[in-house]
Amino acid sequence: MILYQTALSSYSFKVRLALALKACHVELREPPEGSYRSPAYRAIVPAATVPALVDGDLVLTESDAIIEYVEDTVGGPPLLPPDPAGRARARMLSRLCDLRLEASLRRLFPMVAAGAAPTEADLAPAREAWLLLGTLADAGGPFACGSMPTLPDCGVAAALVWLDLLGRDAPGVPETPRLRMWRDAIDAEARWQGLLHAYRGTAHAWMDARSAG
Ligand SMILES: N[C@@H](CCC(=O)N[C@@H](CS)C(=O)NCC(=O)O)C(=O)O
Numbered sequence: 215m216i217l218y219q220t221a222l223s224s225y226s227f228k229v230r231l232a233l234a235l236k237a238c239h240v241e242l243r244e245p246p247e248g249s250y251r252s253p254a255y256r257a258i259v260p261a262a263t264v265p266a267l268v269d270g271d272l273v274l275t276e277s278d279a280i281i282e283y284v285e286d287t288v289g290g291p292p293l294l295p296p297d298p299a300g301r302a303r304a305r306m307l308s309r310l311c312d313l314r315l316e317a318s319l320r321r322l323f324p325m326v327a328a329g330a331a332p333t334e335a336d337l338a339p340a341r342e343a344w345l346l347l348g349t350l351a352d353a354g355g356p357f358a359c360g361s362m363p364t365l366p367d368c369g370v371a372a373a374l375v376w377l378d379l380l381g382r383d384a385p386g387v388p389e390t391p392r393l394r395m396w397r398d399a400i401d402a403e404a405r406w407q408g409l410l411h412a413y414r415g416t417a418h419a420w421m422d423a424r425s426a427g
Pocket residue numbers: 222223224225226250262263264265275276277278312
């Protein structure tokens with residue numbers, strides 16, 4: 215299997231976190247000609263987004279679809295709960311993470327790219343989304359759906375890197391104990407520590423270059 219991805223892409227990082235939970239090694243490739251907008255990439259991946267997984271004739275985009283394909287075809291620890299209600303809740307949390315938390319953060323990138331620092335007001339939608347996820351997650355935690363990381367935790371872990379980074383100059387309301395517990399569990403997840411460290415470095419370098427410029 216080949217995963218087309220870029221080092222900075224948070225959705226690519228989300229998939230790499232899922233692969234790490236499965237101890238599934240795939241070949242990582244950057245889009246040809248260095249861009250997901252290149253004609254050469256579009257010829258392989260018509261949707262022209264990263265991440266994209268290629269497995270023989272199958273070309274998949276959409277991070278959740280990729281992770282569910284890995285879940286269905288690769289052994290290792292389950293990334294979805296066993297029961298229908300639990301699976302539906304995991305998918306709901308993952309969608310909410312993508313559509314509310316990640317999307318709110320993504321809207322700030324042009325501002326940061328232009329050299330401005332997001333204010334508390336700019337960050338409010340993302341922080342509200344994070345609070346919402348905390349109220350909908352499994353109450354006992356520490357992860358979204360209980361004691362082990364599953365599909366939604368991959369997106370949340372990636373988004374938290376950006377929530378922290380984009381909010382570094384804007385004090386926010388303290389997190390709830392449930393969110394603190396979730397965040398601590400993500401940080402302590404042994405299969406993620408190296409990846410998180412490296413990705414934080416990549417994200418910080420991007421942010422610092424924008425702030426300096
Ligand atoms: N819903 C997609 C979003 C993927 C996405 O937007 N990826 C960004 C990079 S993080 C991208 O490829 N953007 C290119 C574009 O939208 O033209 C997923 O879950 O994989």
